[in-house]
Amino acid sequence: MTYNATLIPGDGIGPEVVAAAVRVVEATGVSFNWDEQQAGIGAYDDTGNPLPQATVDSIERTRLAFKGPLTTPVGTGFRSINVRIRQLFDLYANIRPCETLPNTKGPFEGVDLMLYRENTEGLYAGIEHFDERLQIADSINRITRAGSERIIRYAFEDAQRRGRKRLTLVHKANILKETGGMFLKIGREIAPEFPGIEFDDRIIDNMAMQLVIRPSEYDAVVTTNMFGDILSDLMSGLVGGLGVTGSANVGKDCAVFEAVHGSAPDIAGQGVANPTAVVRSGEMMLRYLGENGAAEAVRLALHDVYSDAKALTGDLGGTATTTEFADALVDRVEAHSA
Known part of the structure; x- marks a missing residue:
């Protein structure tokens, strides 16, 4: 073919x-x-x-x-x-x-990580406005239920195909309670459908620290667009x-x-x-x-x-x-x- x-x-x-x-x-x-x-x-x-x-x-x-x-x-x-x-x-x-x-x-031996990043939403959707008079720039962090569900489900399904045992959802739900909170909530809703994969979550700043101290403790990661962009470069550095x-x-x-x-x-x-x-x-x-x-x-x-x-x-x-x-x-x- x-x-x-x-x-x-x-x-x-x-x-x-x-x-x-x-x-x-x-x-x-x-x-x-x-x-x-x-x-x-x-x-x-x-x-x-x-x-x-x-x-x-x-x-x-x-x-x-x-x-x-x-x-x-x-x-x-x-x-x-x-x-x-x-x-x-x-x-x-x-x-x-x-x-x-x-x-x-x-800096480490034997690193083997998978990152699943939502690729179309969040701050990278490019929804920005500039108020010339006040000199204020705004960016909208748009997170949808449909977009969150499909990337989290994809991460679970692909991790399962690859024989991964753990999926960590990364967010900032402690501060971004609507956007990050919804992403985390959806992850917790979907997780019971995949009993063979351990599910947990980490706040983004803590996750960045964890990865440069003990990357061997992690397996697969799913997160939103901008956090995924940052973590993917960090993981590459490992x-x-x-x-x-x-x-x-x-x-x-x-x-x-x-x-x-x-x-x-x-x-x-x-x-x-x-x-x-x-x-x-x-x-x-x-x-x-x-x-x-x-x-x-x-x-x-x-x-x-x-x-x-x-x-x-x-x-x-x-x-x-x-x-x-x-x-x-x-x-x-x-x-x-x-």
Whole structure:
């Protein structure tokens, strides 16, 4: 079977790391028909639109996208295209596995966490107002019962599929009693439907402290949009940084798999970028498609290459180029796929 997918190389180092990840994914023997499209600052420079209609139409047709990092202007300019894509296609669940690889620089060994982040609501819904006369800016933290129910239920169901034993709901219900309070209440309502998973909750500031002291005590986490954005970066720091963690954005019948790190324009075109984050996102894409054997080959290949440590990129203390790192991964993927 050949899968139709939209391919968005992205900005900065995006084209390099995406090209490497595509090689690794295709080395499994799974076939893709890639429809390459633009998004981000490069698309804006070329077309005047950071998310061209052709890109939207492609994702609408394929219902599957694989993308590199996009540059978002800070403070001014267009809003995040990553957020726009999630909202356009109602990709309500952001899934972020954080698992330690050998020879990485994380402060802990053996970290294995799952984060489920609500992806379309909260402060990131972008409902903002500015009173010019009074110079007051407001943002609305919109939380809905429907949105809360579907991300919490998704987290329970996916955690159950993965054999996870504990799900921790993170909130700020002690202060945000309506928004955070409703999210927590819904979690407590759904939890009895999943007796095989221990359910508890933590206040966001306490959870941030807990994760940097004793991450091994946690298993899977579900939370709202902004808290999830913050915790996902924190968890990535526990396993070596954003350069080694993948990400999936999943809706009812559409999914986008992407790098979570930035576009790093300062090293673009130098052939030194680490493609691990996009490769791990490719592994997640394969699992989403039901190609579990291929996904496992990618996972094992990453562990092999990191354990061997002969083809690591400079950020990991090695001297390999992006292409050389991809070559090593392809060799190992083919060996595990044989």
